[in-house]
Amino acid sequence: MLLNRLAIAQxxxxxxxxxxxxxxxxxxxxxxxxxxxxGITKDDIICLCTSNHFNSCVPIISGLFLGVKVAPLDPSLSxxxxxxxxxxxxxxxxxxxxxxxxxxxxxxEDVGVECEIVVFGFCYGxxxxxxxxxxxxxxxxFKPLPxxxxxETAIILFSSGTAGPSKGICLSHQALMIQFINTISYWNLxxxxxxxxxxxxxxxxxxxxxxxxxxxxxxxxxxxxxxxxLTATARIICKTFxxxxxxxxxxxxxFYKPGKPERVEGKSLKMLVTSGTALRKTDMLELRKLLPRCxxxxxxxxxxxxxxxxxxxVAKPVDIRDQYEEPTSCGKLIPGVTCKIIDxxxxxxxxxxxxxxxxxxxxxxxxxYHKLDSSxxxxxxxxxxxxxxxxxxxxxxxxxxDNLRDIFKWKCWHIVPSVLENVLxxxxxxxxxxxxxxxxxxxxxxxxxxxxxxxxxxMRRRVTxxxxxxxxxxxLTKRQQLRGGLxxxxxxxxxPTGKPNREELIKLVFSEES
Numbered sequence: 001m002l003l004n005r006l007a008i009a010q011x012x013x014x015x016x017x018x019x020x021x022x023x024x025x026x027x028x029x030x031x032x033x034x035x036x037x038x039g040i041t042k043d044d045i046i047c048l049c050t051s052n053h054f055n056s057c058v059p060i061i062s063g064l065f066l067g068v069k070v071a072p073l074d075p076s077l078s079x080x081x082x083x084x085x086x087x088x089x090x091x092x093x094x095x096x097x098x099x100x101x102x103x104x105x106x107x108x109e110d111v112g113v114e115c116e117i118v119v120f121g122f123c124y125g126x127x128x129x130x131x132x133x134x135x136x137x138x139x140x141x142f143k144p145l146p147x148x149x150x151x152e153t154a155i156i157l158f159s160s161g162t163a164g165p166s167k168g169i170c171l172s173h174q175a176l177m178i179q180f181i182n183t184i185s186y187w188n189l190x191x192x193x194x195x196x197x198x199x200x201x202x203x204x205x206x207x208x209x210x211x212x213x214x215x216x217x218x219x220x221x222x223x224x225x226x227x228x229x230l231t232a233t234a235r236i237i238c239k240t241f242x243x244x245x246x247x248x249x250x251x252x253x254x255f256y257k258p259g260k261p262e263r264v265e266g267k268s269l270k271m272l273v274t275s276g277t278a279l280r281k282t283d284m285l286e287l288r289k290l291l292p293r294c295x296x297x298x299x300x301x302x303x304x305x306x307x308x309x310x311x312x313x314v315a316k317p318v319d320i321r322d323q324y325e326e327p328t329s330c331g332k333l334i335p336g337v338t339c340k341i342i343d344x345x346x347x348x349x350x351x352x353x354x355x356x357x358x359x360x361x362x363x364x365x366x367x368x369y370h371k372l373d374s375s376x377x378x379x380x381x382x383x384x385x386x387x388x389x390x391x392x393x394x395x396x397x398x399x400x401x402d403n404l405r406d407i408f409k410w411k412c413w414h415i416v417p418s419v420l421e422n423v424l425x426x427x428x429x430x431x432x433x434x435x436x437x438x439x440x441x442x443x444x445x446x447x448x449x450x451x452x453x454x455x456x457x458x459m460r461r462r463v464t465x466x467x468x469x470x471x472x473x474x475x476l477t478k479r480q481q482l483r484g485g486l487x488x489x490x491x492x493x494x495x496p497t498g499k500p501n502r503e504e505l506i507k508l509v510f511s512e513e514s
Contacts, residue, residue, distance in 0.1 A: 010236075013238035014238070045070070048073065051240075055133075057216070057225050067147050069156055072157070084165060087113075096117060154172060157219060160495055168369055169366050171366055171367070175365065175367075178336065180227050183307055250268055280328070300398060310330050310337075311330070319331070326393070329393075330400055337361075340383065341357070344356060347379075350391075352392065356390075358386045358400065389402045402417055410447060415437065417437075417449075430468065431454045435450065452487050452492070465485070468488075469482050487509050489509065
């Protein structure tokens with residue numbers, strides 16, 4: 001940050017305001033010194049709960065400077081989830097945005113922990129971030145504290161809670177640094193640059209610009225922050241996702257369904273990486289039409305692996321070819337990862353093009369779960385169980401199909417919801433689709449597939465539940481039929497990750513029926 005001090009570190013997506021690495025570094029140093037004066041040590045945990053803005057990354061960097069564990073939370077978490085997490089980590093200090101102060105106060109009171117609340121902005125009775133950012137004596141002489149053990153935990157990221165209560169995934173300095181190097185290569189963030197002998201013009205523009213909408217509870221946001229620092233890349237900071245704004249930002253700083261606004265070309269976008277869930281083939285093909293000069297690819301990311309597990313390498317022509325041949329693949333294994341696909345019932349290792357649970361070993365796995373037994377994440381041979389159903393083909397391209405816990409059984413057949421959902425989404429009236437298993441009265445039958453969909457605007461009176469059910473069954477195999485019927489809902493409830501909240505959805509459907 002000091003060597004690249006003249007480079008732009010952050011750009012406000014709404015106003016165009018910029019923040020240099022020198023200014024960002026100065027803020028991080030001042031907060032670090034303030035944390036030290038408050039007696040914060042490596043045995044403590046600092047926390048933040050805020051949307052994205054210029055100062056939201058500062059506590060994370062300051063924590064890394066001091067070797068203090070940082071636990072970022074997403075502001076969209078419910079009170080119950082927040083209380084549960086704060087009870088686990090019991091932070092000494094938490095940095096929050098004004099919109100979540102009331103929730104954080106209530107959660108801390110329920111937990112019974114004394115914790116200083118620092119507010120991004122103004123709120124009477126609370127410490128404001130500006131107090132931490134005032135000039136500090138001897139700040140020019142500040143040096144980060146040395147990390148004596150690179151395997152110590154640096155960051156705690158909490159899981160989304162899709163498979164039970166959120167777990168604090170403890171990631172070490174060493175694991176993160178290895179994965180940051182991998183990410184820089186695979187995300188094509190370029191080489192580290194120094195501006196000591198460069199012109200001011202180049203110093204202000206840098207080499208490239210990146211954009212990310214996730215908050216720091218999610219691994220891609222943390223990875224992009226640290227990789228941008230290592231490569232002097234500028235990040236565009238956006239509080240929320242707006243498709244039209246994104247297109248304009250892409251054009252200014254040389255999605256599929258909303259379409260591309262007029263007079264916007266998107267030529268400056270060189271790479272688009274998706275993660276969390278694989279896009280449908282039709283979505284990928286439409287994106288290619290909209291962005292013909294852009295390399296669009298899926299990546300498979302696991303917090304337990306400190307980031308990437310699979311991705312195509314944009315620097316390898318063979319990977320570019322393979323991605324274009326198989327647009328739904330999430331890439332090939334990155335260096336340091338060994339993977340196997342197993343039958344979750346028998347434990348038998350499966351071969352090429354056979355779907356089963358994806359398990360792996362890696363050089364950069366987590367230290368464990370914070371205050372929880374992490375052995376539940378491993379099988380008897382020490383492989384991490386992802387809980388995801390996947391397969392690989394003869395060219396070692398990987399595909400992640402669904403979450404293991406979402407798969408259900410009808411008679412002797414396993415039903416993979418994502419396969420049925422992709423068929424439903426092909427219907428022009430459907431906006432979102434989820435398939436769940438409904439228990440049959442006869443246990444030997446298992447569960448019946450039920451489709452739950454939301455509709456595109458102005459389509460509610462043009463199509464019936466029976467129309468969509470008939471359409472889906474006509475395009476599904478006999479064993480995949482929607483035997484549990486189909487329901488139309490106004491909106492699919494989502495988790496903070498953007499994935500459907502299936503439990504809430506089932507409650508919603510059956511409460512409407514009753």
